[in-house]
Amino acid sequence: MSAYPTTCPFCACGCGFYLLSNNGQLAGVAPSENHPVSGGKLCARGWSAHEATLWGDRLRRPLLRRNGKPEPVPWGEALDYITGRLQALISAGKPVGLLGSPRASNEENYLAAKFARAGLQTNNVDFSYHSTCRPLLSGIGDVYGDRTPTASINTIESCQTVLLVEGDLAKTHPRVASAVMKAVENGAHLITVGYRTTQMARLSSLHLSVLPGDEGEVITGLLAAVFDLQQQNGTPAAAVCGGYESFCQNVKNIKRTAELQQAAEWIVRAPRATFLLAVNGGHGDQSRKDAATFASLAAISGHPERPGSGLLLLLPRSNVRGACDMGSACGHLPGYVSFDDEKARQRLQQLWSKKLPSERGWEAEELLQHVSGLIILADDPPSVVPMGQRAMAALEKIEFLAVLDAFVTPTIRAAHVALPIASFAETEGTLTNMEGRVQRLRAAANPPGEAKAGSQVLAELCSSFGVGDAYSSTKDVLREITQAVPRYAAVEQLPKDGWGDVLLENSDNPDFQLDFTGSQGVEALACAERPYVLVREGSFDWGRDPLVYYSPTLSRDYQSERKLFPNGFVEMSKRDADARNLSGGRRVRIASAYGDTIVPIQLRTDLKAGVVSVPYAFRDHLASVLGPDHATAVSIELP
């Protein structure tokens, strides 16, 4: 039995463990007491991390679709074919694009982005999950620029106050939930904000129950209450930041309730505090504003200056951060710097010896619907993007689609060319977790059949488009990354062996720009005709992620749910249902301004009255009702 230390590929906590293998075949997982994030602990996903690679439907040979049927072809033929088709599309002036991956390594994402921007000469580069998290990243960026005072998971347990805008932390990020629990055990005050009395809410000192979409109102109130306390304390820190004058004006009109004042006290008095923000899948401006308000709240509290305090955006998938930093994000260049950053552009052009296109490209959901040629790295967009199955319809219309993945997914099945690459367990590379911690992936087995390292395939594609020299290993790619992304310079020192890691964030005395427009929340969604708020719950469907889907242990709940509810379901508060004599399983007609549908209800005692929730996995069934939003007012009637 050999043990290979590697980083967990599931969520963005970035835990570590040993992959165990017997004669080159994966056999299990062992924890490591010495790991900087997990310290010997793992969640259910981590314990089964080896399963998908072993049990999954693996791509073993390059496949080319001929006469509607996928045929195995040699690598050379597949790559030449891709090159030919893409060149033809480009010559014909048709748009091409590329989607990177929140589950691929930094090296893979970097080469993919380089291939697209320098090779294909397009900025139609994004990754599917970016649509969902971009507003929050932007909002936080509006306040902190590119120097967010990111918390470390390990410091959470020594905080005296934790503010958590949920998600369902126990399910999405068990390692963080563990740290929050330890903090509470040590006497910390946990403040939760959400529409569900989740496990974390039950452990809280104060649960601020809000309707979906109204989180901003609570955060704003909290911001104002914290501001009051800071004024009383005569804390001058805030005065040196930008936007302070207008902030003081705008904050006067905000209502501060007694609850919010109590929460504010806990926040201000705490020597150390952590601010946790889940990605709720809200689109656009309001989400961005709410994130900016949240970041302003943290800033105003004075905590970001203090070691042991910080902010964490709870990214769901292991390398969302890495995909952003490597340039797989639309509207940004490698380093997640603004697309308009001329210095960054110059540096890249020099490094890549290629002029870069200046037209801003499409973001993921738009991209899917408009390109004629598309390369997808290790992703299945219909299971990730909010538009769901409509993304599949879009994919099927694309003239030329080539997909790289280790696992067979619906997107692979729709591809004209499918290229087999190594899974995380067979890959050497790095991942960047939500703390900004860069850690190594280590191969514990060889990829099956003719599958190759993803970075190798992408390097070959780069070559065939006249970009980049041969890389002798992922080490070379990493070195180039440190040149392309200045913030990653320290990653050059990432130790070869052991649990070495590099923390990117540096939160010493960050400057910030208070971003606060003064409005308290939006108009209430619900009204007399449509007295409930339907919300799309969460922002990520784990059941369709190959690492879960193909794991016998992890996939059971999800498979069962999908089997039992082929047409989806919504959750309704038991109190609301009882008031209308609706029993569990009853089919109802749920209607919004956008449309209506008939769907069965499941009753929940932990759901706030007035809320109806559809799990992210079943969003397609409610697509006509939700419209473009993640929450909307609805009526519920018997069909």
Place this chain on the structure above:
Amino acid sequence: MAFVIGKQATTTWLQKLLECGEVIAPVRGPCGDILFSSVHSPDQVAWDFQNSLSPPKQAVLPQTDPLIKITRNAGSYEVEPVYDDARRFLFNVRSCDATGIAFLTQMYEMEPADASYLRRARSLTIISLACNKPCPLGFCICSGSGPFLSEGYDVQLTDLGESYLVEVGSEKGEAAISGASNLFRSATEEEVSQRQRMEVEAKNHFEEETCHFASAMRRISTGRVQDALWEKMSDWCLECGACNMVCPTCYCFSVKDLSEDGTWIRCRIWDSCQYSAFTLEASGHNPRADRKQRMKRRFFHKVSAQYYQRDGVVGCVGCGRCIKVCLGSTDMPAVVGAIRKGKWNE
């Protein structure tokens, strides 16, 4: 009859064992953790540690355990067991882990017996080292599985300083010594007394009993643990299953067929009763849909009188691993303590 082997000579003994079979021993890996692995030379064996985080139960019950091979021949199928009865030595484990494996063997011997497990277990000789200085989180003394064993071992070593006292507890243990008999001499009375003294000292290291199984057992077995207490405690569990994975006496599993180039290997894979899907039926009905029900189930299996009567031992060896790996705070001593007191301390 007790023997003594000089510490230097242990290297030679190990070499002899390596000639007879596979030797699995604790090895310190590149990241500093102790992991049980197959060794090729005596100097790979680590000695300077209290206990590994991963228990050595993988030696008899691997996380992915091939049981049966199914081959297809045109429209016909052939099936054969996957035989693993290779001779192995599990070297330098602790008393708790030796007891754990003995417990697992007892489970798999119960009718109907599991031949696959027993083939492996019966060809495994366990050489354990008694704990002179018990580990800080351990409570083996509460379950009779340490720090020293009086029975249920193949070979028990005690560190006397320059040498090890060697107690043989079974035929397999004898066979492990006999191949290198020139390295062992009879122990003197003084050496035997020294071992007895060390056991007493080791026991005294436990400040007080750290895990009161008896009273918890009474309450669990008679249904006198309030539902509200299970509910409260289960809020502090994150359903990671780590307690089951690292527990030397946990053995829940699922059976799944792994497809491999035209054949299938039917494997036993580790599972956890803390996962909600553990009792999920095909119909969608789940008798333990709530976390508190699953927690109740776990502690009934570990600490009930019903199981104690069936097995003759409590389902815990007091190794303390669940304390280290629990993502929440619902480890064995914490829950047993809460059941005793009737409330969960926060």
Place this chain on the structure above:
Amino acid sequence: MNDAFLPEIARLVGVADETPDTKTFSLRFRDAHNGGNFHFLPGQFLELSVFGYGEAPFCIASSPTRPHTLEATVRRTGQLTGALHRLGPGEEVGIRGPFGNGFDVAGARGKDLLFVAGGIGLPPLRSLIWNVLDERSRFGKVTILYGARTPTDLVYKQELEEWGKRSDVELHVTVDVAQPGWTGNVGVVPSLFRKITLHPDSTLAYVCGPPIMIRITVHDLLALGFKEEAVISTLERMMQCGIGKCNHCAIGHRYVCRDGPVFNCAQIKELVE
């Protein structure tokens, strides 16, 4: 020691449609020798391997008095049962077993027997019913109450007719919802109680079906004076190994695959969930 996980190969010798989603599979061991060695009691189950899909537990629906062909009645609910439904005569499957405690047939001798079944609950009882009918003189009165949602959902339609025609069996069949052409009873299974006379002291009752039907029937039987030990049912749980090791089917320290699946009401009451 036999490898407990090693299946014996069996061939399908017949497939009969019972309802649109239920079929009865008749199996014979490929190696005839094994057929002679497979001794089972009614109420026991086997683990059936559909190669390529895995293994699942199914109760043996045939009687040990007719040992050369094993029968299992299976509803199509997922991947494995779907694959099984696509198999035809001559194709091979794997069988492990028999597992479980089975019904106490000897203990039922001389008694009056009441069988109450709903829907797919009839197959486990059918094994016992045929055992009893094949040794008819050993047992007292035989009463069978059976119901399904609609006439289409009734299983063993031909056998029901056969049983109905026998003078030594009292059979009542009902459906929740009638369909055109149905001339029989309409109503839930417990409603059939008013059609029969019961002697609780000398009768054993066997109840199998949807949980709610079992609950109501058991309640009615106990109210009529049946002792808890005389009301017998089968429990269902997620099962994998069949040999009491994997712990999926454990209820307290009892294992449905070893101590069950047959339990009487007194035993069920004692189970610690």
